[in-house]
Amino acid sequence: MPLSSSRPSPHQPAFRRTRPDARRLALIEACARVLARAGAAGVSVRAIAVEAGVSPGLVGHYFDGIEALVAATYAHVEGAVAETLDRAVEAAGPEPRARLDAFVTTTFAPAIADPQLLATWIAFWSLVTARPAIAAQHDEQYAGSRARLEALLGDCGVPEAERRRAAIAVSALLDGLWLELCLSPGCFTAEEAGDIARRFLDGLIA
């Protein structure tokens, strides 16, 4: 059936053209949804194409294979997470410690400490060891995340000489708590995670 069952006369378009960057974004968001629903093992060119309402061939037209799409999806989701955190920090007002606390609390809020989001991280992590380009991307995004944390810590009075180590420590603690919160949501609560992190910051700043 060459033209499916659409009415022949009014000639309703079979597809719409889209600006390349908009289509790229649509594929990235479809990939994120598939990752959230089916996990890292369930991601495939076809599944993403179905999710985006697009033909399978289009995925290859915009990305050099699944791995590149997963990497782009990780960058996009990580950007969205960073934006959420920045907004929470901004909404916390000018007090440095309140801003840092907002960063911590939001890290464990449902929107970020989400098992479905973890699937994107896991799919990305699984590529880091073998692909140098993806390892470089990870290093870059981790450096950016740590730099933001260093700034918040600096505002709280952490001397510059200790800032790097402090940011590594806080980042590791938050990541570890976030990971366990996603993997075993029943083991401890987001409130407990926030309390643990804030108490750690107390010792770090005072």
Place this chain on the structure above:
Amino acid sequence: MPLSSSRPSPHQPAFRRTRPDARRLALIEACARVLARAGAAGVSVRAIAVEAGVSPGLVGHYFDGIEALVAATYAHVEGAVAETLDRAVEAAGPEPRARLDAFVTTTFAPAIADPQLLATWIAFWSLVTARPAIAAQHDEQYAGSRARLEALLGDCGVPEAERRRAAIAVSALLDGLWLELCLSPGCFTAEEAGDIARRFLDGLIA
């Protein structure tokens, strides 16, 4: 070719029978090697069978699919890691704080903070969200790991009321540092990770 090219007369055995638990272990170790070499995406029934020097059908004979084998491999590798840590703690002598420090130092030693080991964790984590049985296994192994940490902290004088939270915090910090050390080995050193963790313990115990 029904009998391959083996000499017909002396009748050298085409395969050897093995005790079931020994064969199971051989398949688990082969799975761990494939995971280390090819990552979570490169693991398959055939790749494991080749690595173990065994026919593909045998994998299905001992495990209900790849996921069960990955779960068993995670349990085995996690057990080996725990044993390494226990030996290091025991070798540190009777002083409680020295034992805790040995636990920390060994966590970041090359044998454990190994990017190739991370692949086993990632493959296992990727199954936690979707498979309830694997989530239960994760909860159980995490609880065991935390219990060991609680005991070490108790010996160091951490009151029982704080022990649970302290163990969660230390576990998260170690996991976060370990993860980043595996993903970006060049970002900070194992020594720095150990220093960060030990300083955290200073504040927790004193």
Place this chain on the structure above:
DNA sequence: TTGCTTGTTGGACGATCGTACAACAAAGAG
């Protein structure tokens, strides 16, 4: 030796994977 048990083999099977490519058509230029 003979017979039995069962660990083990090896290939068949259908499903699904990523990739490539020729044909089609939507949108804008002229």
Place this chain on the structure above:
DNA sequence: CTCTTTGTTGTACGATCGTCCAACAAGCAA
């Protein structure tokens, strides 16, 4: 209107996946 560009489609292809199972043979009992 026509022409050109190129985003988009849909499929064919070979490779690889997990599963299954009948046949084989290693090792033990008798």
